[in-house]
Amino acid sequence: MAPRKKSQAGQGSEPAIQLKGVHRALHVLEYIAIHPGRAIDIAEGLGLSWATMHRTLQQLEQGGFLKRDLDTNRYSIGPRMWFIGATYVANHRVLEAAKTYLEEARRLPGVTVQLVERSRYEAVALYSTHSDEEITKATYGYHFPLHVGSKGQVLLAYAEPNFVDSYLSGDLEQLTPYSLTDPKEIRELLAKIRSQGYAVTLADVQLFTGSMAAPVFDRGNKIVACVCFVAKKSAIENPKRREEILETMLKTAQSISIALGWRPGQGKFI
Amino acid sequence: MAPRKKSQAGQGSEPAIQLKGVHRALHVLEYIAIHPGRAIDIAEGLGLSWATMHRTLQQLEQGGFLKRDLDTNRYSIGPRMWFIGATYVANHRVLEAAKTYLEEARRLPGVTVQLVERSRYEAVALYSTHSDEEITKATYGYHFPLHVGSKGQVLLAYAEPNFVDSYLSGDLEQLTPYSLTDPKEIRELLAKIRSQGYAVTLADVQLFTGSMAAPVFDRGNKIVACVCFVAKKSAIENPKRREEILETMLKTAQSISIALGWRPGQGKFI
DNA sequence: TGTGATTGTCCGCTATACGGATATAATATC
DNA sequence: GATATTATATCCGTATAGCGGACAATCACA
Numbered sequence: 151m152a153p154r155k156k157s158q159a160g161q162g163s164e165p166a167i168q169l170k171g172v173h174r175a176l177h178v179l180e181y182i183a184i185h186p187g188r189a190i191d192i193a194e195g196l197g198l199s200w201a202t203m204h205r206t207l208q209q210l211e212q213g214g215f216l217k218r219d220l221d222t223n224r225y226s227i228g229p230r231m232w233f234i235g236a237t238y239v240a241n242h243r244v245l246e247a248a249k250t251y252l253e254e255a256r257r258l259p260g261v262t263v264q265l266v267e268r269s270r271y272e273a274v275a276l277y278s279t280h281s282d283e284e285i286t287k288a289t290y291g292y293h294f295p296l297h298v299g300s301k302g303q304v305l306l307a308y309a310e311p312n313f314v315d316s317y318l319s320g321d322l323e324q325l326t327p328y329s330l331t332d333p334k335e336i337r338e339l340l341a342k343i344r345s346q347g348y349a350v351t352l353a354d355v356q357l358f359t360g361s362m363a364a365p366v367f368d369r370g371n372k373i374v375a376c377v378c379f380v381a382k383k384s385a386i387e388n389p390k391r392r393e394e395i396l397e398t399m400l401k402t403a404q405s406i407s408i409a410l411g412w413r414p415g416q417g418k419f420i
Numbered sequence: 421m422a423p424r425k426k427s428q429a430g431q432g433s434e435p436a437i438q439l440k441g442v443h444r445a446l447h448v449l450e451y452i453a454i455h456p457g458r459a460i461d462i463a464e465g466l467g468l469s470w471a472t473m474h475r476t477l478q479q480l481e482q483g484g485f486l487k488r489d490l491d492t493n494r495y496s497i498g499p500r501m502w503f504i505g506a507t508y509v510a511n512h513r514v515l516e517a518a519k520t521y522l523e524e525a526r527r528l529p530g531v532t533v534q535l536v537e538r539s540r541y542e543a544v545a546l547y548s549t550h551s552d553e554e555i556t557k558a559t560y561g562y563h564f565p566l567h568v569g570s571k572g573q574v575l576l577a578y579a580e581p582n583f584v585d586s587y588l589s590g591d592l593e594q595l596t597p598y599s600l601t602d603p604k605e606i607r608e609l610l611a612k613i614r615s616q617g618y619a620v621t622l623a624d625v626q627l628f629t630g631s632m633a634a635p636v637f638d639r640g641n642k643i644v645a646c647v648c649f650v651a652k653k654s655a656i657e658n659p660k661r662r663e664e665i666l667e668t669m670l671k672t673a674q675s676i677s678i679a680l681g682w683r684p685g686q687g688k689f690i
Numbered sequence: 691t692g693t694g695a696t697t698g699t700c701c702g703c704t705a706t707a708c709g710g711a712t713a714t715a716a717t718a719t720c
Numbered sequence: 721g722a723t724a725t726t727a728t729a730t731c732c733g734t735a736t737a738g739c740g741g742a743c744a745a746t747c748a749c750a
Contacts, residue, residue, distance in 0.1 A: 168475065168479055168737085168738080169441060169445070169475065169476065169479045169737085169738075170737070170738090171439060171441045171442050171706090171707070171737080171738090172441050172442055172445040172476070172479060172480075173479070173483070175439070175442040175445070175446075176445075176483060176485060179504050180500070180503070180504055183503065183504040183507040184507075186507075186511065188727080188728095189727080189728070190726085190727065190728085199708075199709050199710080200709085200727095200728085201708070201709050201710075201711095201729095201730085201731095202707085202708060202709065204728070204729070204730090205438065205439065205707080205708090206439065206442070208729090209438055209439045209442060209443070210442075213443070213446060214539070214540065215446060217508075223716095223727080223728080226507070226508075226511055227504060227505065227507045227508040227511075228508065229508060229537065229539040229544075230450070230539055230540065231501070231504050231505040231508055232505040232506070232508035232509060232539070232544065232546075233450070233453065233505070233539040233540075233542065233544050233563060234449050234450055234453040234497060234501050234505055235497065235501040235502040235503070235504055235505020235506060235508075236502070236505060236506075236544065236562075236563070237453040237454075237456075237496070237497045237563075238487075238496075238497040238498065238499060238501055238502035238505075239502060240562055241456070241496055241497075267499065269484070269499040269500055269502070269503040270484065270500065270503075272503065274499075274502065274503050274506065276502075279549075292506075292510055293503060293506070293507075438706085438707075439706090439707075440705095440706075440707090440738095441706085441707090441737085441738070441739095458696080458697095459696080459697070460695085460696065460697085469739075469740050469741085470696095470697085470740085471698095471699085471700095471739070471740050471741080471742095472738085472739060472740065474697070474698070474699090475738080475739090478698090493696080493697075
């Protein structure tokens, strides 16, 4: 962050990464979180030498941070990571404030109610609840890219401009034929989302569902999460249902923002 | 694990821990998951030199694995750990099989229904759902020791004997005046739990709640999790309610075991 | 503005872990 | 079932990452 006072290499170039081993291990964990699989594929995916990879995996598995299927030799995240990671939501002030409102919104039949946060380049659900039968796999634990789905788009719409730039310049995966992948179109959509204050998408994540989402702000007018309602595609296509869901969703999001100290009215546009 | 073929130090003593840095970092993370706090306290708690600690914390925070309160300098688990850890439950076969049964059990008013797993020395909830108002903070994310609460006790009762020995020889914290802490008493209780097939506890975790739990087995007759119902203390003290809750709880646990390939009858005692 | 408690940084030495090479095991191919 | 191919496991000399003692900068409280 601060410019190096004495630069060995003259040019103030690289921030000189420290604790390489640790970083590698954590990258391996994160990579496996996204792409569980065999040792080789992971080594390849991360461009690591086999020996190094093997050592790392071995140690992480021994510690219970990774789990390994003995038949297929496929690695996935282990229980100890859940143990650690779960404490993040346990002490989460936004989630704490949100819970009662989310539970209230659960009364809506056929809707999954979620509180979603951005973690780097993905939207991750902190909480998920629904009235009757489950209609989607989108409970907590699943994560989605930011350019598809109303949750991702809302989080992106209110993110810092240079983050948006860097995100849109990366690979934009197409999950269904209805997923937007053109950066220009996405930017237009984000502007629209900002101006109307919410996002709605249909079938761009899973073919049979749609969703709508609205931002949650804190007292500093900064986005800290979003509320997302997921329902069957047909429900959202039905104007009456759609109106009903939208209204509850907006009210829920706003209630949470207010509980966090945000006050309506003051500059929605930064 | 395997005896070293060429032992520098002669005696085949230590298993020669590798990747020290990585292990340290993960221990730090785990320690902070349990005791969030200031840098010094963590360094002290883990017996690390200050410089080392500082480096480690700095790197982990920079990566988003730790979060740091700028006012108080207190560290806690960061969002990226949740991102990684959450994928553990997303691909969890037991949870997958259990969900429908857990949701069904939610119909019981005033009861929180959980699926709980053991991770080393703690009971961690994988899933948690409830009918109406929340009566306890025991959603996912919280973790409890094994010698208190019906969930912990069930998990302990069916654990490997030498694990039980090692657990009971450690520090047994007393959460309320009703928490058992005498190893001998606990052992007797565990035997009772094994013979009756479930555990019930009152006010030994939180003063105003009680809970009951039963084991979930897989096809190999091995415990893989437990189902736990938490309710207000008064509900469990009421014989009629208690019977009702117990019955549903046992049915739920058994249904899940069966869905995992377990068959009733065959040797409950190992 | 002083004193102790806490956090931040430097740098030389040493133990650590990297990675090429080689051995074994598992899986595909014919 | 024999051979080719791919995947996993282990060894070991060397370069280098990172440890930790010491010192510097802040903060917290009076």
